[in-house]
Amino acid sequence: MPHDPYKALYLHIPFCVRRCGYCDFATSAVERDSPAIDEYVESLALQLRRASKEGELGQIETAYIGGGTPSHIGMGRLSMLLYALSTAMHLTPEVECTMEANPESLTEAMVRDIWALGVNRLSIGVQSFDDDLLRQMDRYDKYGCAAEILERIQEASPYFTSMNADMIFNFPAQTEDTLIRDIEMVVASGASQTTFYPLMASPSVERSLAATVGPVDYAREQRFYEIICDLLLGDLPNGQPGLFELGSAWTFNRRGTGAAGEDAMIDEYVVDYEEYPAIGSGGITYLGKNLYVNTFSVREYNEAIESGRMSMMGKTTFSLRDRMRYRFMMQLFGLRLDKRQFERDFGMSIERGLPAEMAFMRTCGAFAIDNDDELTLTPKGRYLVVVMMRQFFIGVNNLRDQARAALTGEERELIFGDGTGKACGTAGADSAGAVAAETSEATASEVADVAEAVAAGAVLDATEAVAAEE
Numbered sequence: 001m002p003h004d005p006y007k008a009l010y011l012h013i014p015f016c017v018r019r020c021g022y023c024d025f026a027t028s029a030v031e032r033d034s035p036a037i038d039e040y041v042e043s044l045a046l047q048l049r050r051a052s053k054e055g056e057l058g059q060i061e062t063a064y065i066g067g068g069t070p071s072h073i074g075m076g077r078l079s080m081l082l083y084a085l086s087t088a089m090h091l092t093p094e095v096e097c098t099m100e101a102n103p104e105s106l107t108e109a110m111v112r113d114i115w116a117l118g119v120n121r122l123s124i125g126v127q128s129f130d131d132d133l134l135r136q137m138d139r140y141d142k143y144g145c146a147a148e149i150l151e152r153i154q155e156a157s158p159y160f161t162s163m164n165a166d167m168i169f170n171f172p173a174q175t176e177d178t179l180i181r182d183i184e185m186v187v188a189s190g191a192s193q194t195t196f197y198p199l200m201a202s203p204s205v206e207r208s209l210a211a212t213v214g215p216v217d218y219a220r221e222q223r224f225y226e227i228i229c230d231l232l233l234g235d236l237p238n239g240q241p242g243l244f245e246l247g248s249a250w251t252f253n254r255r256g257t258g259a260a261g262e263d264a265m266i267d268e269y270v271v272d273y274e275e276y277p278a279i280g281s282g283g284i285t286y287l288g289k290n291l292y293v294n295t296f297s298v299r300e301y302n303e304a305i306e307s308g309r310m311s312m313m314g315k316t317t318f319s320l321r322d323r324m325r326y327r328f329m330m331q332l333f334g335l336r337l338d339k340r341q342f343e344r345d346f347g348m349s350i351e352r353g354l355p356a357e358m359a360f361m362r363t364c365g366a367f368a369i370d371n372d373d374e375l376t377l378t379p380k381g382r383y384l385v386v387v388m389m390r391q392f393f394i395g396v397n398n399l400r401d402q403a404r405a406a407l408t409g410e411e412r413e414l415i416f417g418d419g420t421g422k423a424c425g426t427a428g429a430d431s432a433g434a435v436a437a438e439t440s441e442a443t444a445s446e447v448a449d450v451a452e453a454v455a456a457g458a459v460l461d462a463t464e465a466v467a468a469e470e
């Protein structure tokens with residue numbers, strides 16, 4: 001089907017050293033030396049070559065290698081992947097190329113090599129610099145203590161235009177003091193960007209979260225968000241502007257670095273680019289009016305690519321109203337909604353297209369600018385958008401649960417286990433397994449139904465959630 005040239009590309013690496021109890025991403029615990037990773041990377045390279053041959057990748061402006069843990073697959077495979085990417089899509093220094101990493105697998109040599117092969121933005125999963133919280137999250141042994149993580153970021157930062165420290169806030173055991181300490185450590189790390197995600201309790205990880213870090217209390221979320229904004233954005237004692245500026249409702253870019261300014265890209269590539277094809281098992285693609293879900297089975301993905309087939313397990317077409325809601329949420333998350341573009345693209349004003357959402361936001365005092373051209377947000381409006389995005393991601397996680405439930409045999413063990421070869425003893429696995437058991441007959445069409453529900457419900461759920469918290 002004819003379409004506008006793709007500008008953004010997402011590549012998914014569905015492997016981690018062990019699954020974290022709070023995580024609902026499409027990933028499984030696979031040993032670093034497993035041949036399964038080799039096969040998968042070859043399939044990715046093959047798909048890239050095909051897409052390039054078909055002329056699909058000539059205008060890509062940004063490539064994002066996410067996961068899972070891309071750094072977990074080691075430098076040999078990353079070299080192969082980045083080389084395949086560079087020959088498939090003109091990976092020049094002007095093209096944004098982002099890779100996610102975890103501290104323990106990001107060696108000094110890897111930093112140099114991925115930089116030389118074209119990665120210019122790195123995103124490191126930190127979550128917190130508090131050793132007790134890292135222990136609670138089961139990250140202390142896996143990824144090192146706070147001091148080691150800090151050293152990794154400081155070593156790697158100079159190589160990249162943007163170095164993002166991925167943080168989570170509102171852990172049940174987090175206090176205002178430990179949150180402030182986390183923010184201070186981010187500042188000290190030299191990271192040019194930081195993303196503070198609110199802790200999200202998707203149904204499949206709710207029990208494991210409660211059993212490890214404790215039950216999530218959304219009532220504290222707004223206060224914690226305000227602390228983060230005050231400390232990162234607030235003026236300095238000498239009257240100078242704060243060290244960071246906003247990139248999105250939860251992304252902060254350090255002033256005076258390549259991560260800030262007009263062309264700054266934020267860690268949620270889905271905001272800068274509304275359409276993005278996703279390559280790889282577990283990838284979710286949004287193109288035109290459609291959302292496609294790739295199979296969560298690595299084996300099925302390899303087989304599909306080898307035989308020249310598509311790797312999708314489900315597809316859904318969004319209604320006009322759902323696409324308007326998606327635009328509303330994503331552009332506001334990116335801090336500015338272009339009303340004229342909205343009218344051009346959807347054939348009606350935002351007031352006519354989304355009267356309930358607009359009335360709700362106006363009543364809450366969410367808009368700083370609300371004229372014929374644009375909408376921008378007040379601090380309160382930014383928090384409302386954080387809640388919307390939290391609910392949206394929880395919805396996407398529900399979609400992932402459905403897709404995972406279709407897995408069978410060894411892959412099912414891997415994705416619900418902890419990578420040690422024995423059944424995972426955590427409540428996380430129990431909970432994920434319970435969700436899977438309930439929905440083990442999930443079919444591609446059921447996955448598509450859930451995808452539709454995610455799009456339809458995200459904004460509404462969020463507005464209801466906010467209304468309840470008010």
Ligand code: SF4
Binds near residue numbers: 017023
């Ligand atoms: S490291 Fe943990 S949080 Fe990150 S993708 Fe893997 S399982 Fe999820």
